[in-house]
Amino acid sequence: MAASTQSAVLSGAKVVLPTGIVAGGRVIVDGERIAGSAAPDTPVTDLAGHWIVPGFVDMHNHGGGGASFTSGTAEEVLKGVRTHREHGTTTLVASTVTGELDELARRAGLLAELTQQGEIAGVHFEGPFINACRKGAHKAELLRDPDPAEVRKLVDSAHGAARMVTLATELPGGLDSVRLLAEHGVIAAIGHTDATYDQTRRAIDAGATVATHLYNAMPGLEHRAPGPIAALLEDERITVELINDGTHLHPAMLELAFHHAGAHRVALITDAMDAAGFGDGTYHLGPLEVEVKDGVARLVEGGSIAGSTLTLDTAFRRAVTVDKLPVESVVQAISANPAKLIGLYDQVGSLEPGKYADLVVLDAEFGLKGVMRRGEWIVKPGA
Numbered sequence: 356m357a358a359s360t361q362s363a364v365l366s367g368a369k370v371v372l373p374t375g376i377v378a379g380g381r382v383i384v385d386g387e388r389i390a391g392s393a394a395p396d397t398p399v400t401d402l403a404g405h406w407i408v409p410g411f412v413d414m415h416n417h418g419g420g421g422a423s424f425t426s427g428t429a430e431e432v433l434k435g436v437r438t439h440r441e442h443g444t445t446t447l448v449a450s451t452v453t454g455e456l457d458e459l460a461r462r463a464g465l466l467a468e469l470t471q472q473g474e475i476a477g478v479h480f481e482g483p484f485i486n487a488c489r490k491g492a493h494k495a496e497l498l499r500d501p502d503p504a505e506v507r508k509l510v511d512s513a514h515g516a517a518r519m520v521t522l523a524t525e526l527p528g529g530l531d532s533v534r535l536l537a538e539h540g541v542i543a544a545i546g547h548t549d550a551t552y553d554q555t556r557r558a559i560d561a562g563a564t565v566a567t568h569l570y571n572a573m574p575g576l577e578h579r580a581p582g583p584i585a586a587l588l589e590d591e592r593i594t595v596e597l598i599n600d601g602t603h604l605h606p607a608m609l610e611l612a613f614h615h616a617g618a619h620r621v622a623l624i625t626d627a628m629d630a631a632g633f634g635d636g637t638y639h640l641g642p643l644e645v646e647v648k649d650g651v652a653r654l655v656e657g658g659s660i661a662g663s664t665l666t667l668d669t670a671f672r673r674a675v676t677v678d679k680l681p682v683e684s685v686v687q688a689i690s691a692n693p694a695k696l697i698g699l700y701d702q703v704g705s706l707e708p709g710k711y712a713d714l715v716v717l718d719a720e721f722g723l724k725g726v727m728r729r730g731e732w733i734v735k736p737g738a
């Protein structure tokens with residue numbers, strides 16, 4: 356993509372900065388970056404009555420726009436990426452699902468190329484190293500214990516683009532795999548797990564830093580068996596992913612996570628599949644068939660929830676209007692925290708001079724009105 360050489364001043368909006376909300380603030384765009392000052396003749400776009408927030412960063416996403424990141428061509432992956440961009444996600448980590456190791460390695464090769472081209476921000480391997488009794492929409496026959504040598508092979512297959520591996524750390528080889536990932540700068544994410552409270556604590560001590568869709572695909576809180584949820588919520592070293600689509604979580608559980616962990620330890624994700632931004636119908640999630648009805652994706656066989664049809668603009672709006680969370684907290688959870696986790700906070704995740712001009716314009720009701728990525732309008736306000 357050619358870099359735009361245009362400059363612009365976006366003015367009059369409530370701008371959400373790391374230091375707080377600035378009413379009547381402005382964002383100066385110079386080429387593909389945010390600038391600290393503007394030349395006198397720079398054109399001004401009046402966005403009074405709107406919000407300007409940083410572009411959203413989705414670290415767990417399997418597809419959208421009718422296209423899957425787990426199968427299909429580079430062109431199809433880009434179609435999914437574009438769909439999510441139109442909904443405000445300017446940085447996206449593509450997630451795979453459980454498959455044969457060789458097939459996953461090939462997939463990682465393709466996703467690594469798109470990472471090098473700047474289209475996506477890396478790869479998240481969800482499975483195959485997960486617990487069969489918490490498999491969700493992963494194919495049972497293809498699950499395996501997390502052998503560090505195999506984990507290593509998978510990470511290497513992404514040529515430096517591997518950002519995260521979701522694994523059930525209580526399985527044989529789990530803790531060694533966590534240590535290996537931490538040594539390689541890849542996030543070890545605890546998920547699709549049947550771990551006890553103590554087992555989860557050991558995985559955190561070994562270097563795990565993320566809870567993959569907290570609450571989903573793990574044992575619940577029990578009065579004598581607090582399980583992974585309590586261990587993950589209480590530990591400052593963990594960021595918890597939440598799918599805020601109104602289907603995966605009761606609003607009270609979202610509130611619990613924000614209240615107990617704090618906004619600085621939450622990452623709002625979509626866990627989206629192909630139907631996101633597309634519509635109901637029959638799809639595939641990796642090797643499994645999925646039926647999407649009224650926006651809810653379920654496996655044809657067994658009926659497990661199979662990813663979401665969520666886009667992050669909806670997650671943002673819900674968090675503010677339904678869950679009544681402060682806008683600054685939502686911005687932290689949807690942009691800054693995931694950007695920090697995947698090591699890109701020096702480039703994206705907040706509106707600061709020098710970073711990419713990745714931003715979202717919302718109206719007073721938090722409806723999406725504009726999306727800019729690297730200085731170019733993906734969705735132009737007022738168009």
Ligand SMILES: [Zn+2]
Nearest residue numbers: 415450481626
């Ligand atoms: Zn997922």
